[in-house]
Amino acid sequence: MDQISGRILVVDDDPIQRRLLEEAAKRFGYRVRTAENGLEALNIMSGPEGGDIDVMILDLVMPELDGMGVITKLRESRIGVPIIVQTAHAGIETAVNAIRAGAQDFVVKPVSPERLEVSVRNLLRASALEGEITRIRKQTAGTFTFDDIVTRSEAMERVLRVGRRAATSQIPILIEGESGVGKELVARAIQGTSDRRARPFVTVNCGAIPEHLVESILFGHEKGAFTGAVEKHTGKFQEAHGGTLFLDEVGELPLDIQVKLLRALQEGEIDPIGARRPARIDFRLISATNRRLIDLVKEGRFREDLYYRLNVFPIWLPPLRDRIEDIPDLLRHFLARFAAEEGKPQVRSVAPDAMNMLMAYHWPGNIRQLENAVFRAVVLCDGDHLQVEDFPQIASALEPGSSRHAAPGTPARQPIAETPAAELERREAAATPEPPSAAASGFSASLPPFGFIRSHDDEGHIRSLATIEEEMIRAAIDHYSGRMTEVARRLAIGRSTLYRKLKDYGLEETADRDAAE
Known part of the structure; x- marks a missing residue:
């Protein structure tokens, strides 16, 4: 049973046939729209509902405008919806003509529900794979647009409308949103929609550059400018000349580099290290951050004047938990791509209980986490449907009583249905007496409760912030097994800041050992 939840348009002048096809498609988990004739079908496909149709089931013999006429007009309008044609008059010539006209499949009335489902x-699977290939090609060519972003949610539609307006000007854009929501994708769409399309699109992750290399990487250097500069290096700003420079995690830039970025924005020129004169540059700047820059300004870690230069046109991307209607389409595209990459063409769909589970999860890692979860599930899957057991981490997070991944300030989502065995285990666990709580047994300083960090020292005084910070960093490194990107994200600091603190507290060896283990 396929729960990708595509939408099907059934076009047939026979009301009985329409009803039968509609009920069959709904039984297999699809959403259905019907049309009584070819003209109504064309009106639907050319209107606002057209973009929501994933497959058309089209009768060939109809009054006024027959099925062949519908196919011809759709293809003339460059509407590439996949079409299954059906007719009571079977024949090789009819099938060949329909396929040549632009249909993808041919069935004979009365078609069995099983044949229709296949x-x-x-x-749907072929369409998703084709869409993924097209998107990858467009990203490579710099022609990726907002029409290529997979979404059905109203929240994202507002983002796309704002993004299209921003693309028509040279205004600096600041894209804000949690990690994994697709900020770079929106930046590429702005580039592909602007008059700088097909020009350089240069991406820089500011949080991944060591502090002593930031200036050289961004602005370049001349040969002999410093020890080790054996040849001239062109910086990212000059690489983006004529195109777009995308600065991801812009809040991680050191303060001295922020000054040079401000000058580049104001004057349109940069000073490569060791250069005798400034270099003129023509670039469109798009910045992105997963943190609130205004908070960094208040903390004195980001220049206020630069903040106002970057925040001219802010775009906020909602997290995936606020647009769960996008999950089925995203699943379909990721599934098609990874099934092809992993050589598992038999993995075609998601089982109903698995789909319900994925829709209930709140996705703290957003689209990036969903993509990785589908990748892992395809590798684990032994059948032709992704099952709940193929998403072990998601399933464990939604177990009854689990709140590890609950979104801050949101009620816990409904858990997935328990199997009889799981219910039995839960009842047995409930019948087993629990050990005394920490409150009942008294507080033990040598063995504090899990996750507890003391606020007082042994003499009863408040501990210093530096001591507590060091302990928190140690706990995070241990908890996330030395994965420093995750440690920095959970502590809400940049990686460069984290490494500086590791050096200050003498924790570099601890981090290296945990990462190796």
Whole structure:
């Protein structure tokens, strides 16, 4: 049973056939729209509902405008919706003509529900894979646009409308949102929609550059400018000349580099290290951050004048938990791509209980986490449907009583249905007496409760912030097994800041050992 939840348009002048096809498609988990004739079908496909249709089931013999006429007009309008044609008059010539006209499959009335399901499922999968290939090619060519972003949610539609307006000017843009929501994708869409399309699109992750290399990487250097500068290096600003420079995690830039970035924005020129004269540059700047820059300004870690230069046109991307209607489409695209990459063409869909589970999860890592979860599930899957057990981390997070991944300030989501075995284990656990709580047994300073950090020292005085910070960093390194990117993200600091603190507290060896283990 396919729960990718595509939408099907059934076009047939026979009300009985329409009803039968509609009920069959709904039984297999699809959303259905019907049309009584070819003209109504064309109106639907050319209107606002057209973009929501994933597959069309089209009768060939209809009054006024027959199925062949519908196919011809759709293809003339460059509407590439996959089409399954059906007719009571079977024949090789009819099938060949329909396929040549632009249909993808051909069935004979009365079509069995099983045959219909296989056809629809295959077309959805092929369409998703084709879409992924097209998007990758467009990203490579610099022609990726907002139309290529996979979404159905109203929240994202507002983002796309604002992004299209921003693309028509040279205004600096600041894209804000949590990690993994697709900020770089929106930046590429702005580039591909602007008059700088097909020009350089240069991406820089400011949080991944060591502090002593930031200036050289961004602005470049001349040969002999410093020890080790054996040849001239062109910086990212000059690489982006004529195109777009995308600064991800812009809040991680050191203060001295922020000054040079401000000058580049104001004057349109940069000073490569060791250069005798400034270099003129023409670039469109798009910045992104997963933190509130205004908070960094208040903390004195980000220049206020630069903040106002970057925040001219802010775009905020909602997290995936606020647009769960996008999950089925994203799943379909990721599934098609990874099934092809991993050589598992038999993995075609997601089982209903697995889909319900994925829709209930709140996705703290957003689209990036969903993509990785589908990748892992495809590797684990032994059948033709992704099951709950193929998403072990998601399933464990949604177990009854689990709140490890609950979104701050939001109620816990409904857990997935328990199997009889799981319910039995839960009842047995409930019947087993629990050990005394920390409150009942008294506080033990040598063995504090899990996750507890003391606020007082042994003499009863408040501990210093530096001591507590060091202990928190140690705990984070241990908890996330030395994965420093995750440690920095959970502590809400940049990686460069984290490494500086590791050096200050003498924790570099601890981090290296945990990462190796």
